[in-house]
Amino acid sequence: MVKAGLEDIVATDSTICFLDGKEGRLLYQGYDIHDLAEHSTFEEVVYLLWFGRLPNKGELETINRELRVNRRLPDDVVKMMKQMPKKALPMEVLRTVVSMLSMYDPDGDDHGREAAIRKATRLTAQMPTIVAYWDNIRNDKEVLAPLEDCNLAANFLYMLNHKKPDEVSTRSLDIALILHADHELNASTFAARVAAGTETDLHSAVTAAIGTLKGPLHGGANQEVIKMLLKISEPKDAEMFIKKQLDEHKKIMGFGHRVYRTDDPRASHLRKMSEELGKRMGDTKWFEMSRTIEETVFREKHLYANVDFYSASVYYMLGIPVDLFTPIFAMSRMSGWAAHILEQLANNRLIRPRAEYVGPTNAKYESVEKR
Numbered sequence: 001m002v003k004a005g006l007e008d009i010v011a012t013d014s015t016i017c018f019l020d021g022k023e024g025r026l027l028y029q030g031y032d033i034h035d036l037a038e039h040s041t042f043e044e045v046v047y048l049l050w051f052g053r054l055p056n057k058g059e060l061e062t063i064n065r066e067l068r069v070n071r072r073l074p075d076d077v078v079k080m081m082k083q084m085p086k087k088a089l090p091m092e093v094l095r096t097v098v099s100m101l102s103m104y105d106p107d108g109d110d111h112g113r114e115a116a117i118r119k120a121t122r123l124t125a126q127m128p129t130i131v132a133y134w135d136n137i138r139n140d141k142e143v144l145a146p147l148e149d150c151n152l153a154a155n156f157l158y159m160l161n162h163k164k165p166d167e168v169s170t171r172s173l174d175i176a177l178i179l180h181a182d183h184e185l186n187a188s189t190f191a192a193r194v195a196a197g198t199e200t201d202l203h204s205a206v207t208a209a210i211g212t213l214k215g216p217l218h219g220g221a222n223q224e225v226i227k228m229l230l231k232i233s234e235p236k237d238a239e240m241f242i243k244k245q246l247d248e249h250k251k252i253m254g255f256g257h258r259v260y261r262t263d264d265p266r267a268s269h270l271r272k273m274s275e276e277l278g279k280r281m282g283d284t285k286w287f288e289m290s291r292t293i294e295e296t297v298f299r300e301k302h303l304y305a306n307v308d309f310y311s312a313s314v315y316y317m318l319g320i321p322v323d324l325f326t327p328i329f330a331m332s333r334m335s336g337w338a339a340h341i342l343e344q345l346a347n348n349r350l351i352r353p354r355a356e357y358v359g360p361t362n363a364k365y366e367s368v369e370k371r
């Protein structure tokens with residue numbers, strides 16, 4: 001029998017992301033995630049993932065400019081968003097609008113590398129607009145034209161909240177975007193590569209990836225984490241809640257990982273951010289509760305927190321609505337999906353694995369009356 005979930009199967013060579021689950025190391029194109037989280041910007045990381053090296057000054061200026069001037073959505077798309085049911089989940093809207101944007105893309109059915117980079121640039125710039133606009137539209141608020149004088153994180157918070165964010169909020173989100181940008185052959189990236197391998201268009205591959213990220217075992221976990229924290233409500237009740245969940249054989253969202261057998265290197269930054277944001281707000285309740293949960297899960301199950309665990313309290317403290325947590329993950333992971341799509345296309349062969357057939361081989365058809 002094949003090991004379920006393709007565990008430990010190496011499906012491709014790649015230079016984009018190195019992931020050492022035993023040592024807890026994560027590198028983008030050879031650069032340590034800790035170095036990038038401390039010194040880099042999301043825009044610089046986008047360039048690094050797509051082009052395999054850090055940009056020089058001119059190249060950084062160009063990608064910054066391209067990611068700023070491409071933020072607008074076509075008027076028809078905004079009109080269509082206004083027709084969508086108000087109860088639609090932000091991830092449903094994001095998946096649908098990204099798919100819709102392929103019909104408006106100036107590069108049309110040009111699927112060459114240069115066109116794919118331009119399409120990826122436009123989608124990376126537009127996804128925050130889609131997410132912020134949807135939150136505005138469903139709350140009967142007007143939508144604001146994107147700014148062009150600030151980075152992606154600041155513009156997103158501005159469009160979402162209708163006011164310019166402070167520096168700490170902007171940098172916190174910028175770091176969160178860096179940390180979520182890529183993670184080797186996770187489920188959504190694999191979905192993107194499988195789609196790209198058929199030589200379909202970039203929008204289709206990204207649409208497949210968004211649909212895959214939406215699941216609670218993948219990107220949807222951060223929303224489940226905050227729902228759990230809100231349900232627990234007080235740090236003193238956290239330990240008992242978790243023990244009860246584990247006694248009932250329920251999974252604790254934000255814990256465990258297919259690859260990491262030690263601390264997720266992304267979680268350490270988010271843990272720190274959660275604590276700092278809490279202190280700044282004069283309310284460390286969510287951080288304290290998270291720490292208690294982390295200690296309890298480790299003691300009881302020897303499981304480590306993953307990227308989704310602390311990103312939940314960070315986004316919550318930044319005032320971001322709960323169901324936008326996974327779309328924010330998508331806004332960032334767009335950069336990694338595009339990097340993998342470009343890598344797939346550079347040396348493409350259709351991805352078509354086999355299944356070990358374990359079913360019957362001599363079934364005889366009987367008419368419906370006899371069954």
Ligand SMILES: CC(C)(COP(=O)(O)OP(=O)(O)OC[C@H]1O[C@@H](n2cnc3c(N)ncnc32)[C@H](O)[C@@H]1OP(=O)(O)O)[C@@H](O)C(=O)NCCC(=O)NCCS
Nearest residue numbers: 216217218221250251252253254255256257258306307308
């Ligand atoms: C991430 C995840 C899907 C990895 O799954 P996987 O590699 O298929 O591992 P499994 O689900 O088979 O788990 C292996 C064992 O650890 C346990 N386990 C894994 N994650 C757990 C969690 N979050 N809470 C409690 N137990 C957990 C499983 O119950 C299983 O125990 P068993 O062998 O006694 O049955 C899984 O850890 C999970 O569901 N985590 C919660 C969702 C989440 O945070 N996802 C975001 C990932 S970044």
